[in-house]
Amino acid sequence: MKEEEFRPIAKDILQHYGLIVIEIKPKQGVLSPDFEAIGKNDKYTIELKEKDDDQEEFSRDLEVLSRGEFVEKSIPIIHRNTMSGIIRKGVKQILAHDPIGQSFRMLWLHSAGHNSSLHYERFHKTLFGSQILFSLNLPETTTCYYFHESAFYSWRNYLDGAILTYNNKAQLCINSLSPRVEMFRKSELVLCMCDGLCDPQKLEEHGDMIADCDIDRKKPDLVKSYLRNKYGLDHLQTINMKEISCTVAVSMDENK
Numbered sequence: 470m471k472e473e474e475f476r477p478i479a480k481d482i483l484q485h486y487g488l489i490v491i492e493i494k495p496k497q498g499v500l501s502p503d504f505e506a507i508g509k510n511d512k513y514t515i516e517l518k519e520k521d522d523d524q525e526e527f528s529r530d531l532e533v534l535s536r537g538e539f540v541e542k543s544i545p546i547i548h549r550n551t552m553s554g555i556i557r558k559g560v561k562q563i564l565a566h567d568p569i570g571q572s573f574r575m576l577w578l579h580s581a582g583h584n585s586s587l588h589y590e591r592f593h594k595t596l597f598g599s600q601i602l603f604s605l606n607l608p609e610t611t612t613c614y615y616f617h618e619s620a621f622y623s624w625r626n627y628l629d630g631a632i633l634t635y636n637n638k639a640q641l642c643i644n645s646l647s648p649r650v651e652m653f654r655k656s657e658l659v660l661c662m663c664d665g666l667c668d669p670q671k672l673e674e675h676g677d678m679i680a681d682c683d684i685d686r687k688k689p690d691l692v693k694s695y696l697r698n699k700y701g702l703d704h705l706q707t708i709n710m711k712e713i714s715c716t717v718a719v720s721m722d723e724n725k
Contacts, residue, residue: 472519475579476503479517482639486661488513493566500565505572508657512572515632516559520552520592522582552595556620560628573629573653580635589635596620596631596642597669598686602678602696605704613678613696614645614669616707618686621646629653632662643668645679 476492483490488506495501502516559576567574580588593599598619603610615622625646630653633640641662643653653659659666673679682695693705 471521471581472517472579475519475581476517479515479577479579479634480504483515483658486658488658500562502559502562502566503577506658511656511658513575513656513658514563514567514572515575515577516562517577517579518555518559519579519581520555520588522584552591553620556595556624560624564627570627570649573649573656573658574627575629576631578631578633580633585635589633589638592631592633593640593642593667596633596644597667598622601708602693603706603708604702606702607676610708611677612672613680614672615680616686616689616692630659640665640667642666645669 480490480492483504483506488508491505491507493501493503493505502514504513504515504517506513506515555578556576559578560574563574563576578592580586580592582588594617596619597614598617598621600613600616601610602613602616621628621642621644625644626648628644629647629649630644631642633642639662641659643650643659643666645668647653654668669677669679678696678700680692680696682692684691684695686692689707693707697703697705
């Protein structure tokens with residue numbers, strides 16, 4: 470599904486939550502977001518962005534499969550510069566429309582294509598700079614938010630949150646570093662989507678971690694040392710996640 474095809478779906482979802490949605494008509498040579506969404510007490514400026522599969526990579530995979538060969542992949546689920554670029558462009562479009570923050574400023578990041586779940590996870594990690602951690606002092610692995618460089622940190626004064634969607638799933642991510650985070654948490658859209666929130670400060674209450682420090686994120690050992698001291702841990706190590714897949718073409722010809 471292309472971005473222009475998903476746009477009316479996004480509009481319908483916002484209207485379902487009781488918001489009046491105004492599509493912002495783009496002007497030539499002028500940056501602009503997609504929507505203004507207006508509730509009884511709150512107003513949102515929203516830019517929709519979509520990440521689909523890499524068509525060149527998809528074509529290469531089809532060529533390999535057409536030869537009867539396997540396509541094997543091991544893809545890291547990490548912060549991506551591609552996602553950062555998408556987010557950066559979206560924020561600039563929002564700021565061109567609402568430079569002083571008269572509305573809550575949000576991105577809607579939709580993941581499409583065969584690898585939609587992978588795009589979704591990468592968007593999530595790029596927003597939050599999150600990292601899976603393991604400790605001998607804890608009963609299970611945990612997620613640390615802002616462990617790495619993150620879009621929410623970079624744009625903390627300009628971006629209040631983001632809606633992430635793929636297939637039939639949706640999650641509203643709260644930028645807990647925004648100076649308006651408490652107001653945003655009480656806003657109408659957040660309350661409507663309360664069953665699908667990712668709010669680091671709330672998740673910390675249930676065992677996740679937050680790297681709320683000024684340490685250079687290119688020095689992960691220092692970040693881990695900070696977290697050990699903050700949470701009283703003797704041991705802490707990172708676990709890097711990957712999506713591993715193997716694809717083969719299956720012929721439907723009964724004679725083969």
